[in-house]
Amino acid sequence: MSLQTPHTVDPDSREGSVQRGRDVAAAILESATEKFHRRGFHGASMRAVADGAGVTLSNVYNYFPAKSDILLAILRTAVTEQIKITTSAVAGAGSSVVDRYSAGVESFVLFDLEHLDVAFVANSELRYLDAPQREEIVALRDVQQALFEELIREGVALGGFRTPHPREAATATLTMCAGVTVWYRPSGPLSARALARRYARYALAIVEGT
Amino acid sequence: MSLQTPHTVDPDSREGSVQRGRDVAAAILESATEKFHRRGFHGASMRAVADGAGVTLSNVYNYFPAKSDILLAILRTAVTEQIKITTSAVAGAGSSVVDRYSAGVESFVLFDLEHLDVAFVANSELRYLDAPQREEIVALRDVQQALFEELIREGVALGGFRTPHPREAATATLTMCAGVTVWYRPSGPLSARALARRYARYALAIVEGT
Amino acid sequence: MSLQTPHTVDPDSREGSVQRGRDVAAAILESATEKFHRRGFHGASMRAVADGAGVTLSNVYNYFPAKSDILLAILRTAVTEQIKITTSAVAGAGSSVVDRYSAGVESFVLFDLEHLDVAFVANSELRYLDAPQREEIVALRDVQQALFEELIREGVALGGFRTPHPREAATATLTMCAGVTVWYRPSGPLSARALARRYARYALAIVEGT
Amino acid sequence: MSLQTPHTVDPDSREGSVQRGRDVAAAILESATEKFHRRGFHGASMRAVADGAGVTLSNVYNYFPAKSDILLAILRTAVTEQIKITTSAVAGAGSSVVDRYSAGVESFVLFDLEHLDVAFVANSELRYLDAPQREEIVALRDVQQALFEELIREGVALGGFRTPHPREAATATLTMCAGVTVWYRPSGPLSARALARRYARYALAIVEGT
DNA sequence: GATGAATGAGCATTCATTCAT
DNA sequence: TATGAATGAATGCTCATTCAT
Numbered sequence: 001m002s003l004q005t006p007h008t009v010d011p012d013s014r015e016g017s018v019q020r021g022r023d024v025a026a027a028i029l030e031s032a033t034e035k036f037h038r039r040g041f042h043g044a045s046m047r048a049v050a051d052g053a054g055v056t057l058s059n060v061y062n063y064f065p066a067k068s069d070i071l072l073a074i075l076r077t078a079v080t081e082q083i084k085i086t087t088s089a090v091a092g093a094g095s096s097v098v099d100r101y102s103a104g105v106e107s108f109v110l111f112d113l114e115h116l117d118v119a120f121v122a123n124s125e126l127r128y129l130d131a132p133q134r135e136e137i138v139a140l141r142d143v144q145q146a147l148f149e150e151l152i153r154e155g156v157a158l159g160g161f162r163t164p165h166p167r168e169a170a171t172a173t174l175t176m177c178a179g180v181t182v183w184y185r186p187s188g189p190l191s192a193r194a195l196a197r198r199y200a201r202y203a204l205a206i207v208e209g210t
Numbered sequence: 211m212s213l214q215t216p217h218t219v220d221p222d223s224r225e226g227s228v229q230r231g232r233d234v235a236a237a238i239l240e241s242a243t244e245k246f247h248r249r250g251f252h253g254a255s256m257r258a259v260a261d262g263a264g265v266t267l268s269n270v271y272n273y274f275p276a277k278s279d280i281l282l283a284i285l286r287t288a289v290t291e292q293i294k295i296t297t298s299a300v301a302g303a304g305s306s307v308v309d310r311y312s313a314g315v316e317s318f319v320l321f322d323l324e325h326l327d328v329a330f331v332a333n334s335e336l337r338y339l340d341a342p343q344r345e346e347i348v349a350l351r352d353v354q355q356a357l358f359e360e361l362i363r364e365g366v367a368l369g370g371f372r373t374p375h376p377r378e379a380a381t382a383t384l385t386m387c388a389g390v391t392v393w394y395r396p397s398g399p400l401s402a403r404a405l406a407r408r409y410a411r412y413a414l415a416i417v418e419g420t
Numbered sequence: 421m422s423l424q425t426p427h428t429v430d431p432d433s434r435e436g437s438v439q440r441g442r443d444v445a446a447a448i449l450e451s452a453t454e455k456f457h458r459r460g461f462h463g464a465s466m467r468a469v470a471d472g473a474g475v476t477l478s479n480v481y482n483y484f485p486a487k488s489d490i491l492l493a494i495l496r497t498a499v500t501e502q503i504k505i506t507t508s509a510v511a512g513a514g515s516s517v518v519d520r521y522s523a524g525v526e527s528f529v530l531f532d533l534e535h536l537d538v539a540f541v542a543n544s545e546l547r548y549l550d551a552p553q554r555e556e557i558v559a560l561r562d563v564q565q566a567l568f569e570e571l572i573r574e575g576v577a578l579g580g581f582r583t584p585h586p587r588e589a590a591t592a593t594l595t596m597c598a599g600v601t602v603w604y605r606p607s608g609p610l611s612a613r614a615l616a617r618r619y620a621r622y623a624l625a626i627v628e629g630t
Numbered sequence: 631m632s633l634q635t636p637h638t639v640d641p642d643s644r645e646g647s648v649q650r651g652r653d654v655a656a657a658i659l660e661s662a663t664e665k666f667h668r669r670g671f672h673g674a675s676m677r678a679v680a681d682g683a684g685v686t687l688s689n690v691y692n693y694f695p696a697k698s699d700i701l702l703a704i705l706r707t708a709v710t711e712q713i714k715i716t717t718s719a720v721a722g723a724g725s726s727v728v729d730r731y732s733a734g735v736e737s738f739v740l741f742d743l744e745h746l747d748v749a750f751v752a753n754s755e756l757r758y759l760d761a762p763q764r765e766e767i768v769a770l771r772d773v774q775q776a777l778f779e780e781l782i783r784e785g786v787a788l789g790g791f792r793t794p795h796p797r798e799a800a801t802a803t804l805t806m807c808a809g810v811t812v813w814y815r816p817s818g819p820l821s822a823r824a825l826a827r828r829y830a831r832y833a834l835a836i837v838e839g840t
Numbered sequence: 841g842a843t844g845a846a847t848g849a850g851c852a853t854t855c856a857t858t859c860a861t
Numbered sequence: 862t863a864t865g866a867a868t869g870a871a872t873g874c875t876c877a878t879t880c881a882t
Contacts, residue, residue: 039252040250040251040252041250041252042250042251043252127250128249168408171389172412178389179389183385202382202416205418206412
């Protein structure tokens with residue numbers, strides 16, 4: 001499942017240039033994600049991105065003014081989407097903090113596992129954005145981090161979690177979770193869902209939940 | 211403290227120009243580490259590496275036949291050194307598994323914190339090595355991973371740890387620990403040693419130590 | 421007369437700058453031929469080739485993926501064209517073997533004299549092509565050699581030629597003829613046509629024609 | 631048999647620096663000959679020459695001030711030696727012009743066949759010498775050419791040869807003979823001596839000897 | 841939107857040569 | 862003689878980007 005190509009498309013809007021423009025941009029983002037994942041931002045050439053998208057090199061520039069804008073678009077979508085998914089997972093969980101925190105972590109890991117290359121790129125290539133672009137993404141990640149941190153603080157206040165350092169616990173947990181994109185292979189013995197549950201358990205342990 | 215500059219230098223040989231007295235290969239490795247950290251392997255040019263080392267571009271090639279050999283040398287040194295340090299930390303700790311595991315994790319994190327850029331490069335740029343070179347480093351990392359995994363299994367056998375999945379716990383812990391190189395800044399409020407201790411506690415929680 | 425500039429050009433399209441009107445690929449091949457002739461394949465730089473063609477260095481690579489492909493293109497054109505010319509000269513000559521052989525040799529030499537640099541490069545730089553590319557050209561040269569060898573065998577069969585070694589006679593003759601590209605200067609006293617006739621006479625003597 | 635390493639060495643002179651100097655220079659020339667043959671003058675690096683000679687790169691410069699001096703030395707030796715050999719072959723032959731011319735051509739070809747790489751280099755790489763060095767070799771080749779041309783003129787005067795163009799016949803013959811270095815392989819079916827005799831016959835035909 | 845041609849700066853690497861010892 | 866270290870210029874080639882159509 002790709003983040004860039006939505007699988008539900010309104011059939012009425014399939015014609016006309018706007019829709020075709022959407023398709024092309026999506027193809028470029030998809031190709032770029034794969035290339036950035038495999039070769040890194042600086043190791044992947046615009047030609048390779050264009051070729052992978054089945055698009056003319058020059059035409060890429062009709063959709064993205066510069067290479068870094070492609071990376072920015074990938075990261076923006078990824079982080080935004082992950083915030084949405086974790087937020088709604090937390091909202092949809094049971095009323096106990098433990099349940100809500102677990103649901104949040106599980107959905108976070110699941111997102112990374114289901115979008116391995118996007119998530120990997122989001123973690124590893126952010127540093128190649130120039131300051132203004134980078135700050136936009138960093139701000140979004142702060143939102144994501146705050147979501148978990150708040151839950152931890154809440155758990156500590158309610159007595160369910162006993163970690164003395166909510167902020168560092170959140171940071172450690174998030175980097176641990178993001179780490180799955182480095183080594184997980186879908187062909188392995190562990191299903192994404194099972195792994196996500198396992199990580200939720202680690203996360204609970206880190207905040208010293210009872 | 212740099213990994214590349216040998217600790218034992220004959221003080222009598224320090225005369226002569228500062229630049230010449232310093233080992234050229236070490237200067238190149240140090241510069242390359244910094245450049246690879248800041249710009250990534252493909253984003254850092256050999257010219258930048260040479261300039262940073264105060265060395266002629268062509269002279270770099272008198273010490274390293276190719277760019278990738280510089281990366282290889284950095285990774286080899288880093289991983290080897292970290293194995294040594296963690297191994298001896300484990301050996302020098304108390305007899306209980308909890309103590310030995312904690313000491314191992316703490317020294318692992320401490321190493322990363324004291325060689326932030328080297329450790330960061332070791333984690334993020336390994337994938338840019340070609341297969342044969344990459345496999346050499348991967349084999350070394352497997353040794354490192356085995357060290358922790360064995361300790362966990364031992365703890366489980368003795369009853370001190372209760373995690374049902376030693377291998378995954380080790381993986382999760384190591385990626386969590388390696389994650390500190392992404393965000394830690396020495397100028398921050400937390401000392402390296404304090405942070406390392408904190409991570410040892412997280413690690414213990416993950417393996418569900420009592 | 422150049423081999424690279426096509427003979428039939430639409431006169432109406434000659435407007436626009438002289439440089440642009442000229443085919444870029446042809447200009448590159450022409451310049452490369454001259455540079456390879458003067459400095460040799462390894463002694464001629466792509467920058468020199470580009471400059472000689474009035475073309476940007478990088479633009480050369482829009483037409484030829486590698487330096488060796490330029491050499492390949494030159495040799496392919498040269499050898500193919502020479503085969504065509506000698507074949508049709510043989511076909512258009514009188515019915516006697518002596519006449520046909522003489523016509524073949526004469527046209528062969530004439531081709532070399534009228535395309536001195538191309539022919540010189542074809543003789544001297546072939547060895548710098550990598551195996552697969554070289555074999556393509558070698559196969560073409562075998563066709564050329566076979567043309568003459570067959571004529572000699574025919575002459576021997578009919579009694580006009582008395583050489584006991586048709587193959588070696590053909591080889592000796594062709595290398596002798598190709599040799600003119602080394603020393604002939606159009607400014608000299610001997611016209612190309614006269615020299616070609618003289619070589620046809622040598623060739624006849626070598627096969628011991630009556 | 632190499633031109634550079636004499637096979638008769640005075641055993642008494644084997645020690646001391648002069649003799650060792652000789653050996654080193656000879657090794658360099660031998661290696662350079664092989665490299666120039668295989669890769670061409672510009673395609674062969676000084677490092678490759680040094681390595682092939684089992685000599686330090688810097689030490690090469692103790693014997694030859696520049697790369698082109700190595701080429702010059704090779705060519706000088708080769709051409710000089712060939713002149714000597716052909717001259718004495720002519721002198722040692724029977725009294726008839728036909729015999730003397732045949733002996734000259736045969737010994738010329740034989741020299742090329744017995745020193746394939748040296749002779750090849752002498753033919754193909756001469757053009758890479760700068761003007762003053764090149765002229766020295768060209769002057770030597772003129773001597774070689776004059777030897778054959780004089781014989782032809784003598785033969786014409788005496789009535790044995792009937793070619794109307796002694797000079798062009800000599801040129802054609804010499805380029806034909808030199809051509810053997812391009813294709814001859816000692817492993818082939820034809821012995822060097824047999825091939826040389828065959829070429830002497832071609833040469834006689836070219837000058838229209840009776 | 842889409843294209844093919846073009847560009848200038850930059851890339852990793854190699855060159856012949858020099859120099860201090 | 863001999864060496865190991867060093868150098869500046871050049872090598873073939875690729876880069877992200879632009880532009881005219």
